[in-house]
Amino acid sequence: MIALAAVLSVATLIGRVSEDLLAILEGGAVAGIGVLTQPAGTTVLPYLVVPMLVGATAARMPGLVRVLVAEALVAAVAWWPVNGRPTLSQTRPLLLWLGAALLVGLVVVLLQRRLESRSDTGSYRDAIALIEQLDALSGRLSGGLDPVALAEELMAEADLFVTVQQAAVFTRTPVGTVAPLRYSTFSAPQAFVGLDDFVENCWRSDRPLIRENVAGVPVRTGTRTVGVLTLDLPRPADHRSLLRLQEALGGLALQLHAALLFDSVRAHATSEERNRLAREVHDGVAQDVASLGYMVDGLSAAATTDDQREQLVALRREVTRVVAELRASVYDLRNEMRAGQGLGQGVSAFARQIGSRSDLTVHVRLDEGATRLRPHVEAELLRIAQEAMNNARKHSGGSNLWVSCTVRPPYAEIEVIDDGVGLQPGRHDSHGLRIMRERAEGIGARLEVANRTGDTSGTQLRVRLGRPAGTT
Structure with a gap:
C-alpha cells in the first residue's frame, strides 16, 4: 500500500498523473486491498478517506463522485470472487468508512464553495472597511493629508x-x-x-x-x-x-x-472614474446620437420639399457637431499623464489633437527640463490647459492658437492665446472658468484670463505656479 502510494505520488510530481486521477487510482487500490485481505483488511479501510479528500480538493464535486464510484466499484468486483455473497455484517465496516469518506469530501466541497463565494466580494468588503476607517480618521488628523x-x-x-x-x-x-x-x-x-x-x-x-x-x-x-x-x-x-x-x-x-x-488612492480613484465616464459616454450617449444622425439621413432622403431638405441638412450638421463634441469629451477624459510623460509632452499631445479636429493652426512652444513636478500638480495643470484649448476651439472663432509650456520645478507656466473675438459675456450655466480657477487654487497656482492688448484681438490665458529661478 505504501509502495503504491509512493509510486503514484512520484508520478504526480513529475506530471505524469493528475491529482484527480491519482485520487481515483488510490481509492480503487485501497478498496481492493481492504476487500481482498478480509477480515484483516478492515484496518486498511480508514485510508478510504484520503482519496476522497484529494479528489474533492482537486476537482470539487465531480472529483469526489469519481473517487466514490471507483472505490465502490472495485470493492464490489473484488468481493464476489473472494467472499461470495455479501452480508450486512460483513460489509458494515466497508459501508461505514465509505460513508465517512463521502462526508469528509462533502465538507471539503462546501468549504471550497463558501470560500470562493466570499473571495468575489471579500476584496470589496475589505476596501469598504478601510475606506470607512479612513473617512473616520481623516477628520481627526491634525496635520491634514496634504x-x-x-x-x-x-x-x-x-x-x-x-x-x-x-x-x-x-x-x-x-x-x-x-x-x-x-x-x-x-x-x-x-x-x-x-x-x-x-x-x-x-x-x-x-x-x-x-x-x-x-x-x-x-x-x-x-x-x-x-x-x-x-x-x-x-x-x-x-x-x-x-x-x-x-x-x-x-x-x-x-x-x-x-x-x-491618500494622494495615491485619490489619484487612482479619479483615473478609474474618468475612464468609467469615458466608457459610458462612448457606449451610451455618443452611440445614441450617432444613430439619430442615421435617422435624419433617412428623413432627408424621403423629404418632399426643398425646405424640408434644408432643415434636415442643418439638423444633420448639428448632430455631426454634437457627435464630434462627445468624441472630444471621451478623448479629454482618457487623456491623462502617463508614466514617463512630462507635463510639456501632455500639453503638446493635446494641442496636436486640437489642431487635427479643428480649423485652428496650432503653434506649440515647450521649455521643459528633466525635473518633474508632482503627479497631482501636473495633472491639474494639464486639465487647465485642456479646458483653455477647448474653449479656444469652441468659442474663439480665430485662426491661430499659440500654446507655450515652461516647466522648471518648482516653477511652471502655461499660456494659451488665440486670435479670435476675445472674451464674451459668460452664461449663467457655464462653469469652465470657475473650475479652472478652483484647480489653480488647489495647487497654489495663479490663473489670469484677459483679452489681448494692443491692436490684436483674442484671448490670453496664463496659469503660473511658483516663481522663476533667480526672482524674489
Whole structure:
C-alpha cells in the first residue's frame, strides 16, 4: 500500500498523473486491498478517506463522485470472487468508512464553495472597511493629508537643527523614481540637479549621508523610508545634528506617509472614474446620437420639399457637431499623464489633437527640463490647459492658437492665446472658468484670463505656479 502510494505520488510530481486521477487510482487500490485481505483488511479501510479528500480538493464535486464510484466499484468486483455473497455484517465496516469518506469530501466541497463565494466580494468588503476607517480618521488628523504642506513642515524642522540655505523633499513617484515633492521658498532648483544617485543612496540608507555641503536625511517611519530631506548647507554639517534631526522627523514621517498613500488612492480613484465616464459616454450617449444622425439621413432622403431638405441638412450638421463634441469629451477624459510623460509632452499631445479636429493652426512652444513636478500638480495643470484649448476651439472663432509650456520645478507656466473675438459675456450655466480657477487654487497656482492688448484681438490665458529661478 505504501509502495503504491509512493509510486503514484512520484508520478504526480513529475506530471505524469493528475491529482484527480491519482485520487481515483488510490481509492480503487485501497478498496481492493481492504476487500481482498478480509477480515484483516478492515484496518486498511480508514485510508478510504484520503482519496476522497484529494479528489474533492482537486476537482470539487465531480472529483469526489469519481473517487466514490471507483472505490465502490472495485470493492464490489473484488468481493464476489473472494467472499461470495455479501452480508450486512460483513460489509458494515466497508459501508461505514465509505460513508465517512463521502462526508469528509462533502465538507471539503462546501468549504471550497463558501470560500470562493466570499473571495468575489471579500476584496470589496475589505476596501469598504478601510475606506470607512479612513473617512473616520481623516477628520481627526491634525496635520491634514496634504503632502506638500507636510514637506514644508519637514524643511522648517530642519532649520531648528542645522543652518540651511536651501532644502527639498524627495519622494517616490508611481514609476519608482525619486522626484522633488517640494522645494523651500526662494530656492534654486538647479542646486539639486544631478543628485539623483545621492538621493537614492540616502533612500536605501537608514542614516543621514553627507556629500560636501549637501546632506540627505532619510525620512523614516520605523523601518520604512517615505522620503528624503535634502539640505544645501553653507558648510559641512555635523553628523550628530543630522541624527537628532532625523529622530525629530519621526512624527512628521508618519503624517507624510499617510498623506502620500491618500494622494495615491485619490489619484487612482479619479483615473478609474474618468475612464468609467469615458466608457459610458462612448457606449451610451455618443452611440445614441450617432444613430439619430442615421435617422435624419433617412428623413432627408424621403423629404418632399426643398425646405424640408434644408432643415434636415442643418439638423444633420448639428448632430455631426454634437457627435464630434462627445468624441472630444471621451478623448479629454482618457487623456491623462502617463508614466514617463512630462507635463510639456501632455500639453503638446493635446494641442496636436486640437489642431487635427479643428480649423485652428496650432503653434506649440515647450521649455521643459528633466525635473518633474508632482503627479497631482501636473495633472491639474494639464486639465487647465485642456479646458483653455477647448474653449479656444469652441468659442474663439480665430485662426491661430499659440500654446507655450515652461516647466522648471518648482516653477511652471502655461499660456494659451488665440486670435479670435476675445472674451464674451459668460452664461449663467457655464462653469469652465470657475473650475479652472478652483484647480489653480488647489495647487497654489495663479490663473489670469484677459483679452489681448494692443491692436490684436483674442484671448490670453496664463496659469503660473511658483516663481522663476533667480526672482524674489
